[in-house]
Amino acid sequence: MRRKVIAGNWKMNKTPREVRSILTDMKDKICTEGVDVLFCVPAISLVAAVESVKGTDIAIGAENMFYEEQGAYTGEISASMLVDAGVKYVILGHSERRQIFGEDNTVINMKVKKAIEHKIIPIICCGETLEQREHGVTLEFVEEQIRSAYYNVSREEAHDTIIAYEPIWAIGTGKVATSAQAQEVCADIRGCIERIYDRETADAIRILYGGSVNASNAEELFAMPDIDGGLVGGASLKPEFADIVEFGRKSI
Ligand SMILES: O=C(CO)COP(=O)(O)O
Numbered sequence: 001m002r003r004k005v006i007a008g009n010w011k012m013n014k015t016p017r018e019v020r021s022i023l024t025d026m027k028d029k030i031c032t033e034g035v036d037v038l039f040c041v042p043a044i045s046l047v048a049a050v051e052s053v054k055g056t057d058i059a060i061g062a063e064n065m066f067y068e069e070q071g072a073y074t075g076e077i078s079a080s081m082l083v084d085a086g087v088k089y090v091i092l093g094h095s096e097r098r099q100i101f102g103e104d105n106t107v108i109n110m111k112v113k114k115a116i117e118h119k120i121i122p123i124i125c126c127g128e129t130l131e132q133r134e135h136g137v138t139l140e141f142v143e144e145q146i147r148s149a150y151y152n153v154s155r156e157e158a159h160d161t162i163i164a165y166e167p168i169w170a171i172g173t174g175k176v177a178t179s180a181q182a183q184e185v186c187a188d189i190r191g192c193i194e195r196i197y198d199r200e201t202a203d204a205i206r207i208l209y210g211g212s213v214n215a216s217n218a219e220e221l222f223a224m225p226d227i228d229g230g231l232v233g234g235a236s237l238k239p240e241f242a243d244i245v246e247f248g249r250k251s252i
Contacts, residue, residue, distance in 0.1 A: 002203070002204070003228075004034075005229035007037075007164075013042075015045070020051070020052050027058055031242075031249065038060060039053075039236065040062060040090075059088040060086065065082055067113070090123065093111075093126065095127055108149055126142045127165055129169065130169035142185060142188065143192045147192065171211045171233065175212060183227060193205055206229060207226055208229045213244065215235065215243040
């Protein structure tokens with residue numbers, strides 16, 4: 001049985017002071033028993049976030065990182081820096097990184113390999129646009145994203161990675177994919193992992209759904225056999241995040 005993961009993605013929201021205050025308040029309201037809970041926060045707030053959740057089982061993740069070890073890459077952050085700061089996860093290939101900052105499948109694959117090398121768990125994002133869905137190419141597009149992300153990643157290395165299926169048309173729009181739509185793609189992603197590796201690896205990797213997850217739709221989404229939790233944007237900044245975690249715990 002796969003343990004559920006409930007991850008918050010705060011995107012470019014909240015200052016370090018605000019991060020500290022929200023997490024200090026939230027950590028006492030969240031029960032982490034039987035579930036993995038983490039918050040991905042802006043880079044400047046990572047240290048504050050790690051300090052704020054100290055003594056709990058809540059983990060902190062970054063929203064991005066670079067694939068080089070160190071050097072003349074102004075503005076970038078390395079995997080070693082994240083490790084030193086106490087960061088355990090990193091979101092890679094979020095659609096906002098792909099669309100606004102031009103990250104492609106090759107760059108994302110390099111980042112995935114670097115994160116794994118440093119034992120940071122990558123949360124690998126994939127998902128189609130509305131246009132692609134309407135043209136019926138969702139599965140083939142998402143499969144290509146997954147195949148590229150895992151290029152030259154061994155079966156052992158793939159084992160602990162996490163995938164987040166986030167249809168772009170459902171992000172920040174309030175338009176959540178139906179549980180059947182989300183399940184269909186998550187099952188296909190699991191099938192794709194099985195074709196790349198084997199059944200055991202496919203059964204081990206946690207696949208999250210993201211896109212307008214909130215306390216009203218989480219229960220139904222998490223009840224789907226191939227949805228192992230959520231990557232939650234807007235609602236992870238609100239008290240309802242604790243309720244979303246509860247749905248994750250109960251759907252075991
Ligand atoms: O992009 C997302 C999480 O990474 C989803 O954002 P929303 O939950 O705000 O739609």
